Amino acid sequence: MEVNPFENAKKQLALVAEKMGLNPDIHKFLQSVERSLIVKIPIVMDDGHLEIFEGYRVQHSLVRGPGKGGVRFNPQVTLDEVKALAMWMTWKCSLHNLPLGGAKGGVCCDPKKLSKREIERITRRYTAEIISIIGPDKDIPAPDVGTGGEHMAWMMDVYSMQHGKTVPGVVTGKPIEIGGSPGRSGATGTGLFFVIERACEKMNIDLNGLTVTIQGYGKVGKKIVKLLSKRGCKILAVTDSRGGVYSENGLDVDKLLEWKEQGNSVRDFKGDSLKQITNEEIYTIKCDLIIPAAMENQVTEKNADQIDCKIIAEGANGPITLEADKILEKKGIVVLPDILANGGGVIVSYFEYVQDINAYYWDLERVNKELKKIILDAFENVYSIVKEKNISYRLAAYMIAVSRVARAIELRGIFP
Ligand code: GLU
DSSP states (O other): OOSOHHHHHHHHHHHHHHHHTOOHHHHHHHHSOSEEEEEEEEEEOTTSOEEEEEEEEEEEEOTTSSEEEEEEEETTOOHHHHHHHHHHHHHHHHHTTOSOEEEEEEEEOOGGGSOHHHHHHHHHHHHHHHGGGOBTTTEEEEEOTTOOHHHHHHHHHHHHHHHTSOOGGGOSSOOGGGTOOTTSTTHHHHHHHHHHHHHHHHTTOOSTTOEEEEEOOSHHHHHHHHHHHHTTOEEEEEEETTEEEEOTTOOOHHHHHHHHHTTOOGGGOOOTTOEEEOTTGGGGSOOSEEEEOSOSSOBOTTTGGGOOOSEEEOOSSSOBOHHHHHHHHHTTOEEEOHHHHTTHHHHHHHHHHHHHHHTOOOOHHHHHHHHHHHHHHHHHHHHHHHHHHTOOHHHHHHHHHHHHHHHHHHHHOOOO
16 A cells, blocks of 8 residues: 555644644644554464464544444555544544544455355454453444444354353444344445535535446445435446446446346446446546545545546545645545545444443434434534635544544543
């Protein structure tokens, strides 16, 4: 990876600190993570040989509440990547005013090359290794890239077995049958849709006929494609990790989803006037809205100049580097930043945690109604600063998020 994500995250913080006149001591305090744990995960593979994996759990800030953040299974995972993601979780939870801090975890492995049994063993051993620093009142993991409900069920089981009781609140994103929340699996995409819809309203842009490209066709990509096309948008291009397809007439999204659900790559999807594209090429397509919904550092100073659209909504965490951000701003492209736009996942995770603790469960209607309220409240707060100070959405979102964390540090003071 060319750009170190943690360096990028720290630079972002430094920029905000300067713009908002943050107390230098608070800035110093927030620049580093509170705790990072590196664990060895020895696994006897299906064929009997031993493999050693490395896992991480990082807590950037617990000042506003227990840590919150996903667990990523991906070959790109490094300690610095997890640190950056943990810092972004601090800002995301703060921006949406959730009583939670920022954390993240990950295991460096390639799930595509592992059997289900091997993945289960990795998940269970990883949980056992980080068990002393997680818990409903300490740090609550959730799914992220490469993990889902199944992994959360195994994590909850390991934690519960070690504590001699069922503890559903130790992780979120669980299957509904064991304490998951309705609406959690699609929550990031649903929240993203609410934010895009409101942003377009403010900018007087009609969603009907809006042309969209999406990089990433995982949990977030699939959901947002569905919601936007239902609302009348024209989906011009979609890619997954292997590449994708483009059609100037718009893709048949129902057929595309069916194709993907059968275990195929969107790159091999066939249809009239379809063109195969790479993950680099998707950013050269002229459209109204681009949604990066894959990994970090996809838009850099190398390709930002080629981008021709009105809005970018960050479904992924950290898809745009700081340098690229400046180029996009000069071009007048509105960027709806990750901590605002993809907050739906952690917001519904928070609802799940609340439901687990109270042992009282909500229906989907309530979940979506409260999600909409929280994410749009954050949007409106950000929007009013964007207008008042004539700054980017990212800067405005960061100012709100960082100032809340700073205030919590000031109120609590530094121990001892
Ligand atoms: N992994 C998701 C994110 O990046 C969700 C985290 C959570 O639900 O705790 O926001």
